[in-house]
Amino acid sequence: MLGKRQHRGEWGVVPDGAKRNYGSRRFEPLPTPHAFWYLALCALVVTGCSSDGRTPLVIYSPHGRDLLTLLERRFEQLHPGVDVRWLDMGSQEVYDRVRSERANPQADVWFGGPATIFARAAADSLLEPYRPSWAGAIDPHGRGRGDLYFAAYETPVAIVYAERALKPQDAPQDWDDLLDPRWRGRVLIRDPLASGTMRAVWGMVIERGLKATGDTAAGFQWLRRLDAQTKEYVLNGPLLDQKIARQEGLVTMWDLPDILLNRRDGLPLGYVFPASGTPVIEDAVAVVRGARHRDAARAFVEYVGSVEAQLLATREAYRLPARLDLPADSLPAWARDVRRSMKVADVDWDLLAERGAEWMRYWDEHVRGKGR
Missing domain, CATH: 3.40.190.10 (Periplasmic binding protein-like II)
Incomplete structure (x- = not known):
């Protein structure tokens, strides 16, 4: 029997014999073919x-x-x-x-x-x-x-930081703070192609630029600058949380429920709601x-x-x-x-539903790994 995974995750198939002793099965993901x-x-x-x-x-x-x-x-x-x-x-x-x-x-x-x-x-x-x-x-x-x-x-998205390395006031307080040179090589990002959470954030950034300039170029340029800051696009959410806790990177962005569950379980993760507003999925x-x-x-x-x-x-x-x-x-x-404390970003979710897949294809082909 395959081994049972011990953390929350987003991949593969595992029968979990621990659930009951009379044959019921649960499936969980592992990175298998x-x-x-x-x-x-x-x-x-x-x-x-x-x-x-x-x-x-x-x-x-x-x-x-x-x-x-x-x-x-x-x-x-x-x-x-x-x-x-x-x-x-x-x-x-x-x-x-x-x-x-x-x-x-x-x-x-x-x-x-x-x-x-x-x-x-x-x-x-x-x-x-x-x-x-x-x-x-x-x-x-x-x-x-x-x-x-x-x-x-x-489901809100928050900026997340390694709590043992940074004080709350020293962590990024808004999206643009992630582009500060001090975070170069210290940003970890959940791979956006497989993650609805990250697709929502990327869509918010692109749509924000579209509103301001009438073109998507501004949003993609922002993502290109973030790409230059990014040390790694991480395979899944649990691995992302663990890497931040181990200080392999110092800052990221991720969904609030997962961060609160990890904090409850003892991972040293802090979070900040971006001052300009965060997407609430x-x-x-x-x-x-x-x-x-x-x-x-x-x-x-x-x-x-x-x-x-x-x-x-x-x-x-x-x-x-x-x-x-x-x-x-x-x-x-x-x-x-x-x-009370969270400012909700104004996001055109209908536009994201219509154009999000197209935007993600462009990001993957023309932005990922190109900002360095």
Whole structure:
């Protein structure tokens, strides 16, 4: 049996025998060849049901072990006939995999990632309409056209620094501070091509330049200057966190829930909300078109946005709920503090959904590694 990974992550396939001793499986990513994980997944899903007779519910998600395990256990308590199985990977990787499997869908639910990527999936006919009962409790912009996806959480991005090396006042306080010569060779970046979080930040930068100058050149020039500062584009989020904690780099940018979970677990990471504003990602959920277990998939989407699940994720996994009808005093102190202190950037998410893939291709071909 393959070894179990010990950190939150965004790659490969691992059956986790530690979950139960009667045959239920969970999948997690490791950096294995695509053919290996695809064949392993197919072999497990094709069985059609758990060894104990329950209905398997396959979820693709970037949300990591903490949140996925939390919701898995509670959902299975509420639905004892369902065996939740999840694959943890970057949200762009989820999109790529769902698209490649469209003729023979393996996933039932896509749980997590920017609504901009879900909008692309909707345009590609990869999602199935389903309107949960809580749809009216979220912002209208968080409701995908045709009821194809809905925002479940709001995910802010923060500037992150090595807490043992830098005092809070010495860390970058805004996006442009990352271009200061003092940070040259000390910036680490999660590889943007596989990460919906980083695609959202890159899109914000390019769109900001477009608003100011009428052209995307200003944004790409900013990213070229950041490229000159960057020591490494890191394979996944957990590795990024570890490298900053070990001071292999001193500063980065990453999503707030992951940083708060790592701080809870003892990693010396500090964070700053950029003074000019930070993108707050509409983190969505959807039923995959052609899902083999449609009823279970719809029940999971219904559960994710329920008051119980929203508060559970907020209190235990540092997720800001997308629901607008939760009383402020029901939220933990950290969530109230974030909403008070964070300035939300004005981002044209519809434009990012329309042009983001094109911008990322240009960045990869003409900016990555060219700033030095």
